[in-house]
Amino acid sequence: MENAIEVNKLRKEFKAYSSRTGLKGAFRDLFTRNYKVVPAVNDIHFTVKQGEMVGYIGENGAGKSTTIKMLTGILTPTSGQITVNGMNPHKEREKFVQTIGVVFGQRSQLWWDIAVQESFRLLKKVYKVSDEDYDNHMGHVIKTLDIEPLLDKPVRKLSLGQRMRCELAAALIHNPPLLFLDEPTIGLDVLVKLKIREFLKEINEKYNTTILLTTHDLSDIEALCERVIMLDEGKIIYDGALRNLKEKWGERKELQFQFLEKIEIAKLKDITGGLPVKWELDEKEAIYIANIEDTEELISLLIARVVSAFKIKDIKINEISTEEIIRNIYEKGTVEVEGGN
Known part of the structure; x- marks a missing residue:
């Protein structure tokens, strides 16, 4: 199977300017500026196979959007090699853009004051899509995303959820083999998110479309992607x-206790002293949360101590969420990159 994306020692640096203090400093800044070089993406390497759906995740400022902009040809790398769909995104620009679709959650590719279908027609001409191909492919896209009632409306009159469905359809007019999605579900309600997820799964299965997804909504990643690439300060800290x-870092369980009366959390800490447990209190819901290693012996011992000391209303045992796992990795600053991808 060929790779849709190949990245080797990719680096992007920006100059960060600083101003001198005082009037004298401001005057000097007119002639010479102090700056330092900041690597937004720091010598990263990864490949994405055709037909893969990969989550590209990281905190704000980690370098996710910078990477996407280099992969799509918007930014030129400082150094390193990029091959996307067998081409260099910067040197074969016109040919390259025919093979990708891009959705930026906070930027529109639709014309603001004209009807959605007019934007679609313009994009159809830009991508040189035949009438037959457009009708066959976009008929299915429009129906699946349920945007037919929106086609006559100007983009400015659409809600955020309606616009994002139209943006996704616009990115697929030429049925590209590779789709870049940068925060495609930002600010959307649950039903719209579900519709978009189901649609993405469908085009991946039907057309073997490769999808690279960046998002802060980890439920999107869990629903769509088997593989994740995690970025921190411009470096890949996990790829696998x-x-x-979840197996490696989710080795803990979360126990939620509800008591018949209010309990001081200090008493819970005393009762469970000596156990590797971390207590938190959700005051709004009156839920006491114990975070503990996932072993039967420790969990049984914790429950036995709490039940013997207090009257219990309810107990729930939950797996640690992906969001919690990733937050723990960032807090610990652990680097763990798997090979083979």
């Missing part, structure tokens, strides 16, 4: 299966 990430 989401399942392995």
Whole structure:
């Protein structure tokens, strides 16, 4: 199977300017500026196979959007090699853009004051899509995303959820083999998110469309991607299966206790002293949360101590969420990159 994306020692640096203090400093800044070089993406390497759906995740400022902009040809790398769909995104620009679709959650590719279908027609001409191909492919896209009632409306009159569905359809007019999605579900309600997720799964299965997804909504990643690439300060700190990430870092359980009366959390800490447990209190819901290693012996011992000391209304045992796992990795600053991808 060929790779849709190949990245080797990719680096992007920006100059960060600083101003001198005082009037004298401001005058000097007119002639010479102090700056330092900041690497937004720091010598990263990864490949994405055709037909893969990969989550590209990281905190704000980690370098996710900078990477996407280099992969799509918007930014030129400082150094390193990029091959996307067998081409260099910067040197074969016109040919290259025919093979990708891009959705930026906070930027529109639709014309603001004209009807959605007019934007679609313009994009159809830009991408040189035949009438037959457009009708066959876009008929299905429009129906699946349920945007037919929106086609006659100007983009400015659409809600955020309606616009994002139209943006996704616009990115697929030429049925590209590779789709870049940068925060495609930002600010959307649950039903719209579900519709978009189901649609993405469908085009991946039907057309073997490769999808690279960046998002802060980890439920999108869990629903769509088997593999994640995690970025921190411009470097890849994890590249591998989401399942392995959860198995390796999700070695804890969360126990939620509800008591018949209010309990001081200090008393719970005293009762469970000596156990590797971390207590939190959700005051709004009156839920006491114990975070503990996932072993039967420790969990049984914790429950036995709490039940023997207090009257229990309810107990729930939950797996640690992906969001919690990833937050723990960032807090610990652990670097763990898997090979083979």
